[in-house]
Amino acid sequence: MKLKNDLILRAVRGEKTERTPVWLMRQAGRVLPEYRKTRAKAKDFISFVKNPELAAEVSIQPVDILGVDAAIIFSDILVIPEAMGLPYKMIEEKGPYFEKTIRTEKDLAQLHVASGEELSYVTDAIRLVKKELNGKVPLIGFSGAPWTLFAYMTEGSGSKTFSKAKKMLYTNPTLSHSLLQKITDSTINYLRSQISAGADLIQIFDSWAGILSPEMYNEFSLKYISKICNAITGVPKIVFAKDAFFARKEMGDLSCEGISLDWTMNISESRKLIGETKTLQGNADPCLLYADFATIKRETEKMLRAFGPQRHIANLGHGLYPDTETEKVKFFVDTIKEFRF
């Protein structure tokens, strides 16, 4: 089906756009009262994620309410560990928790490579969203990067240092690589099934990229992101490695169309490091949306000018914070949509 608004797809491919397109990480989330209402229909976060109708509903909400140029499928990066045989719980105000973690070869042997079929609740939700959107805007599919998933699967929960996860890289690199490869194979299957179901664009989230040294990052993360980028064809891909300022040059060589930046990364320096052949995405500080309207406008326009009129998809440098006022989010989106170079 031909899309009515294909700005993001053109921008990511480096084709000319009339204006800078915009979407927001966590746009399908607690920042919208409508999301909180739908969320209340499910007994817990994981049942919510596993319910295609509810997931589809919240994926579409921001397109209508915020006027963004793409929907992103509502889901969680940790569905992959779950599909591989490592279930988790989402604990209120604490985050994800894995009762069992991967520590040994035996633990690893008990995991299987996900075929993507285990995750039919995601592909079903994608089909529902695509049908409901009816070509209005593109739909973004996503997955976690293998290192970030590895971090949760070995640490067992969120952490300031992820020292247990990193300990495994240092003490058992062989086991680490085997687990990373298994996650990578699962992710490739999963992303392919998202594309078959209708995802128009893929984003890979490496949320814990910034806690590794540059060398460790190359060896234990970028290598596997690169395998995914090489394996996934047919739709454009964006890689978001939060805090991995040190890997920007290497990210310029990935077989992907877009690189997402966080707000600590200077825009012109990032362009120089990454090169001219990638579309850059980002990179406003989510806390900017706490400011008054005049400040939001000034800083957003400054950001747009720094990226320039082409090869940019406007976004935040991280997900929306849940206590942001909806009016401020709308104003940020409108500022971008109304701006002309």
Added chain:
Amino acid sequence: MKLKNDLILRAVRGEKTERTPVWLMRQAGRVLPEYRKTRAKAKDFISFVKNPELAAEVSIQPVDILGVDAAIIFSDILVIPEAMGLPYKMIEEKGPYFEKTIRTEKDLAQLHVASGEELSYVTDAIRLVKKELNGKVPLIGFSGAPWTLFAYMTEGSGSKTFSKAKKMLYTNPTLSHSLLQKITDSTINYLRSQISAGADLIQIFDSWAGILSPEMYNEFSLKYISKICNAITGVPKIVFAKDAFFARKEMGDLSCEGISLDWTMNISESRKLIGETKTLQGNADPCLLYADFATIKRETEKMLRAFGPQRHIANLGHGLYPDTETEKVKFFVDTIKEFRF
């Protein structure tokens, strides 16, 4: 008194040293069984910090046990908010917690500029350590950077995003600057009293440097660190702004002798950005000390070679993690002390 081992002081001033000196952030800490034994004598963390005899005891332990080239006074960065009139609790496994936080001009008016005299428990501990060390190695004094203290005083606790603290920067920059100035004035008084009591060297810790954009960092953090560096004379100063990769060039212009790097910062790139006139400190990943002895040796020697024989103080890129084996810490220190270029 003349120091028997002044390697760190010579290195930080850029004078020639026979070998690379070494100390470790959090060397006076839970990694040592002796520390845990002394810690058990106090009823809670804050009484421990406020007891000069106990604080002195744990400050000296690593000099004897690990063989490091400096002691650092055992204390906590949050003694400054407390001295300004904002008390806190240290909650087991959770970290610091402030019952009251600074939100308004009225809250700010209730704080006073610390004279340094409120913190006589720290200066008393410094005197005890200096006496006990008897010139064996230098003693490092320290404080938190104003932005990091501000972050705790406005957020009220640790946080992944410090979104409340950052919200204040965006919504009330005037109040933010007033609070930062008050913290800065307190810190200058505090550091001067540490130097009067015998501190041979000062380190400023900006633990939450990495969550600000480069522009916000210049305005709300580096500016105040610079005021402190200008005001403190007589002893060398080291600035450690964790994750502030984007500010390395600007840090080269600070009126300080040393810049401490974390493990995400490439060594030769950092040298280029910071310039030749500063001593660099760091920057091993604390998780390296989980590895086997051969890996620790190989990676430590690689780090030493990358920094080169002069103008380097070996350290980690962050504090020691409490579950590190003491033997591994000793081995890291010994590897550095035995290495010759």
